[in-house]
Structures are given as C-alpha cells and as structure tokens.
Amino acid sequence: MSAGWNTICCYQQRVRRRSFASPPALHHVASQGPANPCCAQGVFTFLIESLGVKNVQFEELLDLDPESLQQLNPIGVIFLFKYPTGEKPQRDKPLDGDFDFAALTAPHEQTDFDTNTNHPLWFAAQTIQNACGTQALLSVLLNKDSASASTSSASAEAEAEAGAIDIGPQLREFKDFTSAFPSDIRGEALSNSALIRDVHNSFARSSPFVSDDTRLATEEDDVYHFIAYTSINSTLYELDGLQPAPIRHGDAGACPPEIFADAVVPVLQRRIARYPPTEIRFNLLAMCEDLRVRARETGDAEMLAREERKRREWRWENALRRHNFVGLIGDVMKGVTAAKVREGTYGAWIEEAKAATRKRVEERRGRGQAGDEMDVS
C-alpha cells in the first residue's frame, strides 16, 4: 500500500445540474453556495500535461447532447459522481452492459477497422480510492496512444482520426512496463509510480475536508468516483477501476471512434437515470484535443482567443489551489482586526460573526441536519 495519495477535492464539488435538451430531464438545482467555477477541467488538463501528455485537454459538458459532444471530437468521457455507498461492485453482471474479461487477458480479437492491428486493452483495477481520478484518466490515455507499430503517414492520419494521442515518454514507459501485468497488479503499479503519485498530489488539496468548497467535512463521508468511457478497438467500453473488468456496451466492433459521441450519450443517460434526481451530484468531462491547436489550424482567431482566456483562468485557479494561504489569512486577520479596533467596531464585528454562525447552525437544525457551525454551505 503506497503512502501519501491526497484527495483532489476540487472534484468533489456540488455542481449545478443543468436542464438537458433531450430526455431524461435533469432539473436545475439552484446552488446553495457561491457559484463555483468548475476547475475540474483545468485540474485534469494540467495534470495530464505534467505527466507528459501533449495537446490534450478537458472540457466540461453542460449538455448531454450528442451534437455538442461530437463537435469536440472526443477521445473519451469522464463521468464523475458521488459513489452511492449502497451500490456495491457487481461481481456477476454490471447493471448495464457486459463484463469483457476476455479483453483483460488477451489482445482483443476484433481488429481495428482499418489498421488491422490488435490493440490490447489497458485496464487497471483500482487499489486506492484517492487515486481514482487519475486512474480514470490513465485508462483512457493508455488505450489511446499512438503506440502502434505502423509508422506510415497514412496510418498516422488514420490514427489521428481514431483519436490517438501522444502520451509522452513517461507514460509510454509506464504502459510498456505494465503491459504484461494482470489488472490488479497494474493498479498497484499505478499507486507505486512516484511520477504519477507526485503529479497527482501536486494537484490535490492536502486539506482535511473533502466536501463542498466552503462546506467542511461532517459525518457524511462523501465518496466521489470517476469512470471513463471510450472507444477501443471500435468497441464502446466503460472503464471503472472498482469493477473487475472493462464493461462493454453494445456489440464488439460496433462503435468506431467517429460515432462514439452518439453511442455514449444514451449509456450516460441510462446511468444518470439510475440515481434519484435529488441525490446525485455529478460532472461530465470530455477529453479532447487541445482546442487551441484546432483553432490555429482552422484559423479561427476568436476561438483561439477564447481558449487562451480559458487557459489563463485555469492557471489562475491552479495557482490559487496550490497556494498555502495561512500567511495571507494571518495578515488579513491582523489588518482587519487593527482597522476594526481603530474604528471602534471590533466588538460589533465579532458579534455579527457569532450571529451568522448561530443562524447557520439553527438553519441546519431546522432542516433536520445536525447543527454544525463548520458547515458554511
């Protein structure tokens, strides 16, 4: 058991559910806290860049709509949700789709539709809860790399069509190293990889609470889980490290990459429909090519500007997330205190804060929850 995997708690945010254009209708839930900029896409993008992956980014999906997903030309989709503690991993049959154990042990028999090569499926059984986000990312990345033997330009184009990506030397090495391992050993190898663990932790928040951005941990232990969906060997797979094997949706070979967006949406909708509408907190991220690259290639200046602005936002959030605020809090506290003492408003300031705390505790009690002054949601 490796030491020191921190939780990436920005993933574990309460996300506003949007109304979707197509059924099932998910109702808009007014968020109770301050509006959260979704930083999961920024975190994931920088995380994989730090692992050496080139020109791949994440985009949050606000609409579960095949057209807008298709526009991104997705390599895969990451579905992140609050793991219902009642739902245990199914050993015999998944709730939807079929386990594909064959894909685990031998190179997949079905050939790719035009390159005629067998790509073994890389799948790791997860060993650490905290690592599950990174594990989901890797399960797509390591199945989508352009590692096939073919080097002709025609194949390279075909690979680009198929969504193949440059995962960088370190991940290629990791993939080679683990290619012969069974899936549970791959999970171990992942958690033991110093590179992967260090990068993961550098993006994780090492703070004690694992809940909403201003809400602090209480007795409810929210456990968030990450699942990846992607097309491998023209087959739609659900890759969940807590399950014993990849889950195949639809027939083998029935999902070439160009129809992935169309194929995955109903699967996601069925999944979302499994949870009570009021209970679920989830987020959807599409993994796609770096949109700035596409903007430059197509000469779309506006899109480029937009994407650059987005990147700056991500870097801003990333800088704040990694920052230790203790010093700033100390000095702001001193400065505010000094000002209040000078103005003669110190006592009133304290009393107002105490009243706000009390009020929140009362409100929680009124909602039938344990009064917890640390819950500022």
Add this chain to the structure above:
Amino acid sequence: MAESPLVTFKCGKCTATGPNGTKIKPDPTPGYLYLYTGEDELLHLCWRPRAQTSTNPEIDLLMLPGDGSFHPLVKNPGAETVESPTTGRIFVLKFASSSQRHYFWMQSASQSHTDSASGGLGIFSERDQRIGQLVDALLQGEEVDVEAEVREARNGGGGGSGPNGDADAMDVDDGGVRLDEQETGEAGQNATGGDPRDEGEASREGGADGGRAPTSSSSQDPNTLVQNFLNSLNRGSSGGGGSANHQPDDPFTTLPDLLNKVTTVSYIASASAEQIDHLCTLLPPELFLLAQESFSDPSSSDPDPTPAAGQAAIEALDLWQKKGILTRAVRSPQFNQSLGSLTVALRDGGLPMIGEALGLKVENGGVIRGGSVPLGGGRAVEAFVEGVRRTVEEE
C-alpha cells in the same frame, strides 16, 4: 455549563508572588471550587467567585484522568494532624503533565479548636480532608459515589461543628450573594502564605508540547508547519471527524464568518499602498504574471515563476491592479476553503502551533491553563481571535 457540578465547596484561589513565584498569596474573593463533567465527557475543575453565576467560571481546567492530584498543603507531612503552614487551609492542585500548580484555600468555617501557634486555622478537619480526598479521587478518574461521600463528609467528620454546621462548607448559594458575607476563620488577608517546599518555576513554555509541534520549529517556514499540521489531521482522521466532537453549544464563530467577503473586500479597498504591497507577497507570484501577460504570446510564460519574476511583476502593476488581484483572491473559493480549513485546525488542537507560526500573542500559548492540552472547539477560535487583537494592539 449544562451539567450540574459533582461537588462544590467554598474555596478561594491564590496567586503566586515573590521571586520565582514561590510565595503563595490567598485571594480574599469568596468563591467556589467545583467539579463537573462537561459535554465533552471530560472532567472540569473550576473556580468562580460566589457572586458570579456558574456559567462563567474564572478558572476552568480540563482534567484528564490521573493527570491532576488534589492534596492539602501540609507543613508536617505524615503528622497526625493535617495542617497547612499558614493561617488557612491550603489545597494544592498538581499535574503529572506539567509543573503548573494551583493553590486554593478553604473558605468554610474552620472546625478546629486547637490551640496551636497559628491559632489552628491551618488544620484540616476530617470533613475538610474528606472533601479534599473526594476531589482527588474524582481527578484520578475513580468511580466515586459522590452523594455518599458528601453525605459522609457532612454528617461524619470529627470535632463538632461551628454554628452553621457542616452544611456550611458545601452550601452553594447561586442567588445574589452578599459580598460582605463574612466567614469565620478565613485564612484571607492576614495569611502569610505558604512557602511550598517542592516548588520549582511555575511557568512553562507555552505551546512547547501542545498538539503536534515539531521540535525545531524555528528552522521551518511557519506556513509549512501549519500545512504539515493540516496534513496530519487529514491522515489521522477519517474524513474530518473532528467536528463531530465539538460542543455545539459553544460554537463561537468561524474564520469564514469573520473574514467574510464583505469584510475582506472592504479592507483591501481601504488598505494603504504599503499594506497592499506586503499582502501581495503572500499570494502566488503567478497571479501577477498572468495579469501582466501579453495576450499575444501567453504560452511563453513559465508555470513556475521564480520569486524574482514574481516580484518584478508585482512592481510592474499599479495599486489599482494589485487591489484587484487581491480582491479576486479573497473572493475565490480556494481562499474561503482555506479559511474553513484553518478553522478546523484551530478547533482540533492546532492553536498553539498556528499562534506561533503567525507570531500571535495567544493567551497561555493556546493551551488550557494548568495543563498541556491545547484548547479546542470554539474556545480555540476565540483564543485565536483574542490573540490577534492582543498582538495588533501591542504593535
């Protein structure tokens, strides 16, 4: 205090004076010494003036079982008569975990009729001793039938009783007590005070063994220390169980409630250029580089800028821009999460370390008076806030 006290008796406190604090001077204020079990299931030893209500004791010591001991201060240990070397009956409260001492003097009527040199005012009657033994037994965590003991002490005990009887010692008058109420035989004003034989220095390093303080704190960056402490909380508990133990009737307040956005934003708006420049050094330098970045070539900027690059960027921006960046930072969810996180750390015993890391003058170094246990819950936050105020007032 929601619980009723286990035992209460009339008692005064003492202060340490003289060189090295070895002289003990009784304080004449009439008071009560009492023990109660708090909502935290821990035993509290408290002292309050009789004129005050029981909800606000002046001394409230958290007693871990076995840590404290309560004995008469005697001039001839082992002698048949239990007698303090003074004109009053002095009890001493000692701790296994620290060298702190507290001295109390019994204010109930002396039952002694002995004609000794000091007028016998320092002699502990059997009732007096019983009371002391009861307190001591409770401090050891022993199962004591308090009611029975109290009854025994009241009814038994040798040597007659004064006009008010034994009920005098443990009568608790919670109503308006007249301050001029006189007790016979009080050791009070004329006592010369004891000269405790085995006393050393009274004070100890505040916070030195509080919480998880590392040994060589001076060589580490304070921010790192606090961050390590926060990390240790994370690994030690399964998902922040700390808040479940806290007394909901004493929440005080939280840092997010104190440093809410209205407060922090208006502070920044009115801060001086000097204050702003200093605050900027406490932000990640990348924020300033991002602000400065030319739109046309954003990919050239370094994700890990050097402090020098950061400093240069700060200097290149004007006051208005810097205030904008600070405002955005304090409004960010990341900053607000940190406020919450630091509050949790304070409540979970991190006050001594945090106070030291931030250079604050926290009372008692952030530990409970008389012990080495850090303050916790809302009281720790309160002590933190008080510490900040004391620090800025002295600057």
